[in-house]
Amino acid sequence: MKKSVFAIAMVLFVCGCSGSQARLAEKSLAEAEATIRSARLMGAEAAASAEMKKAELLYELAEEDFYKEPQSRLLVYLRQKSALRERALQNAQIAKQHAERAIVQTQQNSSSSGTTGESLKNEINRLKNRNQCIEKEVDQIKAQNILLRQNTEKLKTRMQTLQIEKKQLAGQAAKIKQPVQQALTGDPGDLYRKGFYFYQTRKYDAARKIFQQYLANYDDSLSDNAQYWIGECYYMQQKYEPSLTAFETVLSKFRNSNKAPDTLLKIGLCHHHLSQFQEAAENWQLLVNRYPETRAAGFAGKFLTRQKDRYS
Known part of the structure; x- marks a missing residue:
């Protein structure tokens, strides 16, 4: 050239x-x-x-x-x-x-x-x-x-x-790619913590991309958590439909996940924000019945009571 x-x-x-x-x-x-x-x-x-x-x-x-x-x-x-x-x-x-x-x-x-x-x-x-x-x-x-x-x-x-x-410009592009490449070649936990740090600092798009990258490259004990936090990122941005899809993936793909109670709670909240009140109540009731001793079940019970009082 x-x-x-x-x-x-x-x-x-x-x-x-x-x-x-x-x-x-x-x-x-x-x-x-x-x-x-x-x-x-x-x-x-x-x-x-x-x-x-x-x-x-x-x-x-x-x-x-x-x-x-x-x-x-x-x-x-x-x-x-x-x-x-x-x-x-x-x-x-x-x-x-x-x-x-x-x-x-x-x-x-x-x-x-x-x-x-x-x-x-x-x-x-x-x-x-x-x-x-x-x-x-x-x-x-x-x-x-x-x-x-x-x-x-x-x-x-x-x-x-x-x-x-x-x-x-070529040098700048190489610098941008370098941190991601380093993360993928290092400890998976480092990449997970990086995504969680972005979530805590309200950089939801960056956090979601890191968790998606984690799922694309690793399949381990933190995979269900990474999927859960993808749903949380969408939820914090008030994108309830993709958030609902991400949370439902936690239950369908990771049946024994320790995030199941929190996931059911957030699925109910997504339905509630989408004005799907019947579906919200069903998921909260399922949470109370299946995991009654969890903190998430306590919140679900309160939401059910408020919903009954509001529409009774």
């Missing part, structure tokens, strides 16, 4: 630089052509033939490089194309310099012979103005190129930041 993102960034960077470089080379070719044309109008081919030959040769090489198409894969193609345009740019600029030298020599020869005309001066001035405009555009392209490079650097920095954040 990192390599593909970097490759895309490189392609975008090379494409951007190549576009700017192409415009710069094109402007330089136009500038060199204009200068060579002016030199020809002034008769530089005769007055400064050596400079003119060099200018025309370099211009032809620059033009050839500018339009040449490499036969390579995309990234290599872009790099080769960029190199050709850079060479075209350099040759065009040198061709312009030779043409300008030819113009200077022609002017000197013309001044000494008195053949410089007013129309020729006007043409030179016009070409100078055009060259100034081209130079301004070249400066603008250079500024755009600098801005593109700066944006590319920002992109690289952002990529590095994202990689760091990714590693940090």
Whole structure:
């Protein structure tokens, strides 16, 4: 993933630089052509033939490089194309310099012979103005190129930041998983006590998940208690239907559980909160009959009396 993102960034960077470089080379070719044309109008081919030959040769090489198409894969193609345009740019600029030298020599020869005309001066001035405009555009392209490079650097920095954040998140995730893994590989009692601690501190969702995890990984003498406390967690959150289901599971799955009296009491209370008063009374009466000496039976008897007084 990192390599593909970097490759895309490189392609975008090379494409951007190549576009700017192409415009710069094109402007330089136009500038060199204009200068060579002016030199020809002034008769530089005769007055400064050596400079003119060099200018025309370099211009032809620059033009050839500018339009040449490499036969390579995309990234290599872009790099080769960029190199050709850079060479075209350099040759065009040198061709312009030779043409300008030819113009200077022609002017000197013309001044000494008195053949410089007013129309020729006007043409030179016009070409100078055009060259100034081209130079301004070249400066603008250079500024755009600098801005593109700066944006590319920002992109690289952002990529590095994202990689760091990714590693940090992975570390945090590992820390979150570690306590649970440690609990499962240690004493089952530690996990049970952890769930009971969450219950006592009123963190009922966390406590319920711990007890459910206990039942999923262990089957021992504390399993019925863990199932009972799942029902208590739902009950304390006033979620009476899932609480009723959890308490009924204690009686159906753990028939000899020491939590049976408390479970019957809570089953009756769940029915009562759900306005199922007949079912509540039946479970409380069953508790009184089956476990008469328990504390839970004492509470059940009081609830039965209140219910009879209320609906009698």
